Amino acid sequence: MIKLVACDMAGTTIDEHGDVYVALARCVEETGVATTPEAVQEWMGADKVEAITALIQAGGGTATPDAVTAAFTRFKELLVEFYDANPPVPLEGVEDAFRELRRHGIKVALTTGFSRDVAEPLLERLGWSVGDDNLLDAVVCSDEVAAGRPAPYMIHRAMELTGVEDVRAVIAAGDTVNDLAAANNAGVTAVGVLTGKLGREDLAAHPHHHILAGVKDIPALLSQVLLAR
Template sequence: MSSNNRIEGVILDWAGTAVDFGCFAPVNVFVDIFKQAGIEVTMEEARGPMGLLKIDHIRAMLSMPRVSALWQEQHGRPFNEQDVEVLYAKFEPALMTNLSHYTDPIPGVIETVDALRAEGLRIGSTTGYTSKMMEVVVSHARTKGYSPDCVVTPDDTGSYGRPYPYMIYRNMEQLKLSATWKVVKAGDTVSDIREGVHAGVWTVGVVIGSSELGYSQEDFDRLSGAEQAEAVAQTRKVFMENGADFCIDRMNELPSLIEEINGKLSRGLRPGCECTR
């Protein structure tokens, strides 16, 4: 196989993919700030826009028909941009106070990254967190054994976070990756999948530990085998419907998947091609 036709780098999401099993750090804060504004949102509504820049996430929640109607009912008018900013002003400090507690690497991630690096791959990352938030996450994750080669936040791309592809391109620039089709993006939300699709890279949904799956490690382990299988199948379906090239249950499946992708590259296949599914 020609060395020119091989994956050069992997770009991972942070919360729900590399750290914070179930992506719980932001979810509870979203629920709390809406409750303070007199609106009871569900966990599903709080998780729906996960992966977006957090102020965009709040705007997306307020735009949901049910939440929008509740806001109108509670406040006597539709929400406006000032409401988005007021909610975000409450969200950021609340998240910052508990963020450090949600930085444990998800099982298998450290070993997977070591295996990928041993194959000569570079490890990048994108996130819906701001640079200020990532200072906390990166430093704590590093002490626990996880540290990618590159960290790009929406602050580095003019606040154009997901689903725009610019954070991936910035990773490619910093890591000197030569072509989009030699890059794999792995993430745990619909926003991650759309980011990868828009960038033209190989896009992989990671199911167990994902925000989309929505379980803590303990709650997932408590499910019966049949319940786990059903939850995993539903999450995979969502990722594939949004354009993922592949889904894996856990991160430790990534090295063998990359070998499979290298085989496809050697046959001239590219991301997004229906024949890769």
């Protein structure tokens, strides 16, 4: 029986209009190196400091600690600017899905490649918070674990926070290859969703258990699994 559903944020549960992608590319390019859409996509879902470091190096630059810190600061500035101009919104059906899961006793957690200082203001904009009378049971950010995706640590931390011990009782959903990799590395059910930039074939080329149109379809998936037993 599933006891925990852990979902990515941007592109999976939140429509932030692709601004993370643009901010990441721009903050790296402002260091004087070039990026490609493919290279940036490869690092979507990952810890943003790790992504910036890798993208600077891939562009032929030197990822010194000062350069990475400055670029990360710029990333956060750009994201605030973009979100002020075009506020993020919940993806269709996500809030209803979360409420339905929690009504059935299933914990709901968010995991994100954002650091806590980026994630919290975004969640506040949406009115999402953790608590018995709120939408979420836990939020785990990439700066709170030893490594971000594709490492499994954020999912395992979400399990720790919600008191779930069995990886077989966990679903992890996301819109990127790194999300699927983290789920597989964690030993949980890996669910790809098509609300990000990648299509079905892109996600299906990587190890997974299910591919859904969106997080909104997770309650129906669980109903189908139960009926099949």
